[in-house]
Amino acid sequence: MNKVFVRVASVWGIVLLLAAPAICGQARQGAAAGQPGRKSPSPPAPTAQTNLATYLVEKTGISRGICSVVGADNPGLLADLARASQFYVIHALDPDGSVVEAAKKMIDARGLYGHRIVIEKGQRDRLPYADNTIDALIVPNLPGGQLGASDAAEILRVLRPKGVAMLGAGGRQKPALGGLGDQARAASVIEGDRGVWVRLVKPLQQGADSWSHWQHGPDNNPASLDTVIKPPYLTQWTAEPYYITMPAITLVAGGRTFCAMGHIAHHEREEQWINTLYVRDAYNGVQLWQRKLPRGYLTHRSAFVATDDIFYMIDDDGNGLLMLDPETGRRIGEIQDESLSGEWKWVALQDGVLYVMCGGKPDQREVKYAKSQNTHWSWQALSNGYYRREIPWGFGQMIGAYDIERKRLLWTHKETGSMDSRALTMDGQKIFFYGPYSHVGCLDAKTGKLLWTNNDPQIRELVQEEGRGLSSTPGFRTEPFSLVSREALFFAPQTNQYVAAVSKDNGRLLWYRRKTTSNPNLLYADDSLLVGVGEGGNTLRLDPLTGETRQDLGFRKRSCSRLTATPDSFFCRGFFEGTTRYDRKTGRVTFNGAMRPSCQDGVVPANGLLFIGPWTCDCNLSLMGAMALCSAGDFRFKHEATEGDRLDIAASNVTSVAPLNVSSKDWPVYRANNNHNAATRVSLSANLEKKWEFGPQNAITPTPPTAAGGLVFFAADDGKVCAIEAQSGQLRWTFATAGPIRVPPTIWNSRAYVGSGDGYVYCLEAATGRMLWRFRAAPVERRIMVYGRLCSTWPVNSGVLVQDGVAYFAAGLIDTDGTYVYALDAITGQIKWQNNSSGHLNPGIRKGVSAHGRLTIADGKLWMAGGNIVSPAIYDLKTGECLSVVETDGSPRANRGEEIAVLNKEYVLTGGRLIFSAIENVVDPGFFQLTRVSAPNQSAQLVRGKISPAWDDKRLVYVHGRQTPLRCCNLADVGQAFDAGKRDPDTLIQKRWMANVPGVLDVVGIALASNAVVAVCQTRPTDKEPSQWAVMTLSPKDGSVRWQSALP
Structure with missing residues (x-):
């Protein structure tokens, strides 16, 4: 459970201690939703609705993934669905706002809101999901007990192929389905003790292909026949893990992806994934199950076959084939035959016949822990077998064929010499093999005859x-x-x-x-x-x-990432970094530096989607981990916002709010103020003591805090905004949004402004949490899974910056999907200006600015951390015009860090950690760079690392990379180092002091008070004590430690 600990009576000190670790992301230590380590709340106790929930889960035949419920007037049913299933998230919609709020309160009281269940206002006629995303959809009560063609079409749009909807018709009268037209074929009626229900099943997509073997099929040709996936593309989902072991392969079939991770971990962050089979819902990225493979199991071979109904894999001891349920991972059978003797090295499935290569020397099993501290990995750090002239894997002496349905061996062929499984291939009628010390050969696939x-x-x-x-x-x-x-x-x-x-x-x-x-x-x-x-x-x-x-x-492919194909495209990892696409019709080569194909797989086209990642190293990309792209079709990226369409007024009078007394010593904005310098004029006492601690009901990933008017504000990935009384630590109020929140509330004029992953910006009464208005920043409602949370395709992760009565914010996941920047009247929510085009500064390839970090203001301009293509991005403060002048070809050329700040009015500071990354990623150091405000084309690196410096008008305090001492310099000296134009200006800056504190391993957060430097540190492990977290205050004059205390 994440806890907020307070060690001083002053609210100002509270903010310093809380903000310091969060500056560098330490507030994100909670396990990401949907990933290993996530602790879901306990299921609710049974209710009268339990039998109905169990009935619905049974009738859908689906109990994992995403469930949508249209209608929130029975929140008990939602809770019982959570109990009766393993649905990752249950998302409920209701058109009545009062029903929504009542349901939220009831679900939150059970500890389920934002974890298993999310509820929001919405309409049935336009469901807020991307196409092919929902696994199960339930409408407890159809209006009038009837299902119209338009309703059925909308439900089928959002269901993934073979997804199921259960629609309550009410009473005992059988509803007419004749009006459904083409959709009638997908519908059936179920009558029973639970009333009359219409069951809709989404048909399979015509033209979708699978990727059933490691190279697509037994012919080893990595070319998909999928005609559904076509450019341009939109993001279908993104997911963790961010990094995996090597070598790894991915198979796709039946709406599921199977990623078999290898035996080499180059960094500690990947070690948990050594020899792991990780299975996802292909359409939304939700994890279905995972299985630990035997230690040293070689995944980079044809050891797996994926079908719609069964996942096959060479078993743990190599003497047969396991048959697993692809939905649950449950073992459902095994294939073995005494005549297929020796260790199985290679398998393929064609027309119901399993082909096996076996025998020869047993494969060597290796595990490699390189423990590299570099952002990349070394070719000198593979496991030993890769350095031998003849690798110790995959050589056999027998090929056999086994009829799976009849469960009998058809034939075997034995060679006196060894055959290399890497050279086994089939074309339907024939099997071709190669013996490195004998010959090339060919067998009849039906009879086994040597041809x-x-x-x-x-x-x-x-x-x-x-x-x-x-x-x-x-x-x-x-x-x-x-x-x-x-x-x-x-x-x-x-x-x-x-x-x-x-x-x-x-x-x-x-x-x-x-x-x-x-x-x-x-x-x-x-x-x-x-x-x-x-x-x-x-x-x-x-x-x-x-x-x-x-x-x-x-075009040329880069490194070991595989060249793959669809009927209209070739894909590979390209130069300098990212994904290259070759248009097979026009011959045009385009490039997308936002993400890159994984090391062995490349881009995997299947099930109507493109699957990309994850991989091992820290390339300069905007999106890490696993992701899927779908066809954008005729999606219109330029959506002009209007108040009538986007602004939802909740208060009768938005100009009248309860007062919140704010002083100049408050910390009302992320990192203290709109310059984000993490400094306050408050002084700290010499000896600080814990006054209270606050622990949420469930594990969360909180934002850094803000504080004003005697309240401490924070939000979290469960979508909730919280206000805590600074003196007592008591919870004053909470407000639930429908998406994860990454940036804390901004407090201005007795109002709290927060951007949410649901694509909305909320204006709340700061004293009470009452909603005044909300504004949809997303161009349309389109929910997808984003790293374990149901989000808008255009989440508001920039935070909200308020200056001179105007609220600024940006929405977007990645530039190719579009980036949307707004300025609203901070009181009324009325639109001042909007920019809907900066994501596509190069419209031909849809590349430009991504909303990948915070906002600041300098020289009459709005500045934003904009991802790895254009950052910082610059907008005219009065008109919203994008002033960034760049001719982008889509390749990475900018600092991708999420932080942005104004230093000494002359420079904009950008850098820090990638917005979508794990706090456990201690390898990627990143860097901070200065950009001259008056000449944005002039920039230079300031310091290494991802930890944001802190400064006031006299001094700058910083660390220069991982595990380096805290240091202080005169702020005026920074400009001189910049003007010197050196790559590493830290060497030019005269240090006022360096704090070599005994026992401190790393500094992970910095803030300044008027009389102290506050630092959050990781201590060095000893023989008796593991590494711990600590907070300390240091003298701003000489860096000596004044006070120190352990953190939990």
């Missing part, structure tokens, strides 16, 4: 020859190196010298070409072989029979 072998030593020499003079990284040598097409069989092992082609009819060598990079992968499309053997690794289209170049496609 031919070819022991031409030249072929083996070409396949085996080590690479010389090749560029790029070595690549993972567990990568498959064969592919079969209509014309030929191809070989291209990682790190080796050649690409070679042989005949499918007899194994005769057709052609070979020298590689230019170590790790191109093979792909077959448009009757051509695609492989990166052009100059500098450019992707070439080759004639599959001759190897002659047909076309240089003008």
Whole structure:
């Protein structure tokens, strides 16, 4: 449980102690929703509605993922649905605001609000979800007991394929379904003790493909046949974990993704994922289950097959195949046969027949903990097997075929020498194999008959020859190196010298070409072989029979991330960083630096979506972790906001509010004031004592606090805003939004302003929490899962900045989806101006500013931390015009940190931690940079690390990277260091002092009082004590410690 501890009687001191750790994100230590470590509240006690809830869960046949309930007049049913299921979130809508508020109170009293259940005002005729997002939808009472065609169409729009809706028709009269038109085929009527219900099931998407094997299919061609996913794209979901182990592969089938994580952890943050199978709902990213794989289990091979109904995997001891329920992970069977002796190395499934390669030496099992402190990882830190000339995995002597339905072995074929599983491939009728010391061979897939072998030593020499003079990284040598097409069989092992082609009819060598990079992968499309053997690794289209170049496609893949395809696109990791897309129709190459394909998978197209990530390293990207993109279709990004459409007035008189007495010594804004310098004129006493502590009912991830008028304000990822009495620690009031909150309330003129992940900005009466008005910043209602919470596609994560009676804020997840910046009258909510285009400064590729951090004001301009493409972003304070002049090609070129501040009126300071990242990520140091206000094209790095400095008009206190001493300099010296133009100006700044405090490992938060520096620190572990958190005050004159106390 996250607790707020207070150690001083003064509210000003409270703010310092609370704000300091939160400045660098320590307030985010709570486990992220939906991720391992999340502690859900206890289920409610049974009620009279329990049987109904159980009935509905049984009839939908779905108990995991996201459940939407239309109608909140029976909150007991919502609580019982939580009890009767494993739904990650239950989202309830009701058109009556009073019903919504009453339901919120009841659910919150049970400790479920914002954790398992969210309730908000909404209409049935336009459900606030992205297409194909909801797993189960329940309407307890259909109006009039009837279901119209438009209602059914809207319900089917938001349900994911094979998702189910249960619609209560009321009474005993069977509703007519004839008016449903085409939707009638998806509907059936259920009659019973629980009344009459209409059951709607969403059909499968026509044209959607699966990715059933590690390379899509047994032919090893990573080309999807999915015709549903088409550009342009929108975000479908994002999710943790942010980083995983290597090597990893992803399979997709039946609306689920299966990510098998490998045996190498380069950093401590990844170690929890060593050998883990992680399964998600493909349409919303919610975790369904996970399974620990045996220690050292090699995931980078064809050990898994995903189907709609069964997930197959080579079992723990390697002597058979496990059959798992893909929805729950429950073991439902096993396939073993004594004739398939020895360890199973490779499996494939085709037309109901399981093909197995087994025997040979048992695979070596390795686990590697590199414990790197670098932002990247090293090719010298793989497990030992990768450095051998012959890797210790995947060699067998027998191939067999097993009829799954009849449960009988069909045939086996045994070789005297070993076969390499990386070169096993199938084209439907034939199986092709390669023995590194024997021959290339071909079997009839139906009978197992040996059709031919070819022991031409030249072929083996070409396949085996080590690479010389090749560029790029070595690549993972567990990568498959064969592919079969209509014309030929191809070989291209990682790190080796050649690409070679042989005949499918007899194994005769057709052609070979020298590689230019170590790790191109093979792909077959448009009757051509695609492989990166052009100059500098450019992707070439080759004639599959001759190897002659047909076309240089003008792009190259970066490193070991796989080249993949859809019918209209090629995808790869590109230069300098991000995702490259090649349009197969126009030949146009576009680039998106917001995210990158994962290291082995690349972009995985399946189930009508594109799946990207997660990966291992800290590349300069705006979105980390796992994510999925859908087709945007005809989505209109430029939505002009009007008060009639967006502004919801809740108070009869928004100009009349209960007064809140605020003084100049308050801390009413994130990091103290609109300059965000984390400094106050308040003085602290020499000896501080704990006065009270506050603990929320459930574990939360709180924002940093603000404080004014005798109240301390904070919000959290459960969507709730809280006000605590500064003198007693008693909870004064709470207000529930419908999305996670990342920035604390801004207090101005007796009002509290907060932006929420639900896409709204709220104006509350600060003394009571009464809502005065709210404004929808999101262009439309479109909820998706964002790192474990149901959010708008356009969350308000900028916070709200108020100056001269105007409230400024921005909404957006990533620039490609659109960024929306607003200025409202802070009293009335009336629109002053809006900017709906800065996310697409380059409209052709929809790249520009992302709303990825805070706001500040300098030189008559609004400045925003804008992600890794354009940051800081600059807007005219009076008109909203975006003043950032940049010709972006979509590649990362800016500091992606979420912090922004004004230093000495002359500079804007940006940097810090990525907005969507884990506090446990201690590897990525980031940096802070200064931008000259009068010349935004002039910028320079100030200090390393992610911990925001603090300063007043005389001094600047900071740390220069992880585990470095706290230091202080004259503020005036900072400008001189900037003008010197050095990359690391800290070396030019004359230090007033450096605080080498014994026992302190790291400083994670800094704030200034008039007579003290306040720091939150991590202590060094000892033989007797683990590392702990501590808060201390230091002398601003010499950095000596005045007072120190442990934190829980």
